[in-house]
Amino acid sequence: MKLLILFGLTLLCGVESLKILVYFPLPVRSVGMLGQGIVRHLLDAGHEVTFVTVYPMKDVRPSLKQVDISSNKELVAKDESLMLSFMLENNVQDTDVLYIQTFFKENSRQTFTNENFTKFLQDTSQRFDLVLADLMESEVSAGLSVVYDCPYVWYYSMGAHWHVLRLIDEGKNPAYDPDYLTTTIAPFSFLQRVEQLWARIKYKALKTFITLPEEKKIYEEIFTPLLAQRGRTLPNYENVIYNASLVFGNEHNAVKHRPSTPQNFKYVGGIHIPDPVTPLPKKLQDLMDNAKHGVIYFSMGSFFKSKHLPQSLVRGLVKTFGELKETVLWKFEEDLTDLPSNLHILQWAPQASILAHPNLKFFITHGGLLSSIEAIHFGVPVITIPVYFDQFTNAEKAVKNGYAIRVPLSYDLPETLRPAIKSMLSDDIYKKKVTELSIIYHDRLVPPGKELVHWVEHVVKTRGALHLRSPALNVPLYQRLFLDLLAVILVILYIIRRIIKNLTTKTPKKTEKKKKN
Structure with missing residues (x-):
């Protein structure tokens, strides 16, 4: 009996409790359910969680702290364009990309100016081993990893779309990898490939020239004073948003028509489903x-x-x-x-x-x-x-x-x-x-909740899981597209052309004209 007690104590001592900040600021109930599912699995694994949420959990535990940002609901409460009646009356079929980018940017702004969250961020005694944040169009929250000087993990509520893959690897080819706003699935016809290419060009142009500068401004306004309180300077925004250790995707292998993914993209679809399910009333x-x-x-x-x-x-x-x-x-x-x-x-x-x-x-x-x-x-x-x-x-x-x-x-x-x-x-x-x-x-090795917990612990244990990161992030675009090789080839072809031209062009002989008396 004593040996069993000693063995149990040994196991308990081997479990290291992590302090994890889980950030889910979107005023959408289904996304809030995903956040709650993640928190439950982390708590069940013995970790301490601080949950920044629009939908606070009723399952209160000593190891759970919550930051209530439910005022974010104001963003959608009076927006008639997001109601079924508006969709019907205006025959809405296409999604406005700029509207989506602007909405999520404003959601970030409202979250980081929320009174409860502002007070929390200004507490310099807070320490975390990892930040796990919901990713949807805006990357401003990547600054949290800088504040707490810890690894950062994205949770993406959809599948492996190029919008998120670009942050850890590179966006896949639009000839076969559609974005999440399309109404068509690969394989594409010629016109559909053109549409996908144009959709990506349009999205990247809006993001690069309109949304990203505004997000960068929010990032600097919010995080510069927070870093100053901690005696540090703020790193460049473009470097921070590409510094995630992992991305969890809310999809699974049973769904076909998915692009290939890098090794630091993990599918955990179904994490929100209770097992066993709650009995019906x-x-x-x-x-x-x-x-x-x-x-x-x-x-x-x-x-x-x-x-x-x-x-x-x-x-x-x-x-x-x-x-x-x-x-x-x-x-x-x-x-x-x-x-x-x-x-x-x-x-x-x-x-x-x-x-x-x-x-x-x-x-x-x-x-x-x-x-x-x-x-x-x-x-x-x-x-x-x-x-x-x-x-x-x-x-x-x-x-x-x-x-x-x-x-x-x-x-x-x-x-x-x-x-x-x-x-x-x-x-x-x-x-x-x-x-x-x-x-x-x-037919999985482990349920999605256990897989998420494993990789969270792995990232902390390996200090950011640098060994899982794609080398594509360190390769400039001109090198990935071999534009430098193309330039060398063009120069060589030009030189060869000039040489051939000089060799084949005959020099005209000079003839002397005789003077006539």
Whole structure:
């Protein structure tokens, strides 16, 4: 018995508790869920976490401190352009790149001027072993690694797109690697390749000449006095943003059509899904258990709310769902009256627990990445209605992977949804395909949470994991494109041409003219 106690104490002593700053400033509930999932895994591994968040956790522990920046919600609270009704009325299909860059830049500005966060940053007694920050368009938060003089890790809420790969390696070729705002998936036609090339040129031009200078100014205004308090000077912004040790990507190997990635890019998709899932509330559990024809679940996510749909469209959907024999669960944020007996409104839906239920037939979704990952995790086919941002890309991937049907968001949605529902109920190919992907998804050496914890600890243990960094970051663009070699070849060709020209050009003979008397 004494030997067992001694062995246990030895194990405990071998566990080194790290102090980790987790930074998730985006006022989007789904991204907040990712941050909370990361924090839970780090806490369970015995580490101390300070969580900068818009959505503070209720799971309070002694090893968890939280910095409340919930005032960031003001950025989206009154923005009508981000409501479903606006999308419908204005037929929004393309995403405004400059608007997105500006939004995330302003989100950074608001976060670093938040009273709670400002007070926290000015406390010079704070020490951290690592900073783990959400990455979305703005890299201003990279300055946190300078303040705390520790390794820095990005968490990217999407897959391995060139926007993020450029920070640790190089952006992949637009001929086969689309960005997350596209509506098409490789292989591309000629015109699609041209569109992808133009989209990248446009994005980089806006970022380089408009957004980046403004972000650099925010970086200098915020971090110069913080470094002065600590007796240090601020390094160059361009050097800091390319200094991350790792990037965690919120995707997984079951999804096809992904670009190759460097060794310091790690997939941890599904990290937010509890294992085991939380039990359903008894009333909902009984409802799903007793649904003899199965259940259909409909949700437009946490950001886009069904209550913002026009009333005519809402009543049309109610009529469409009422024609079904299946039980329908609709996440709708307000009460609805005059409902058919098979339609049930949920103002809050425990989505993972619903998707895990064996009676669920399929999932009607907006196609957000978290919902897409959950569908594969639980082996549930989907009808996807993409609205904005990366949802079009996610929808195209789901369709090409064979487990989804895409339906456009329009005023005709009640009508266009009918044949999609019929196909999903009558054809079992969608269920077969998603089951195949789910097997691939679950066939991992370790769950995503344990993998994240391992690499976080590895970065600290190896003082920044420099051995994992790509050599591409140290190679100037002109060398990567062999422009210097091209210049040498052109010079040599020019010299050869001149030599040949001189050798082949005959010198005209001079003739003397005789004088005439």
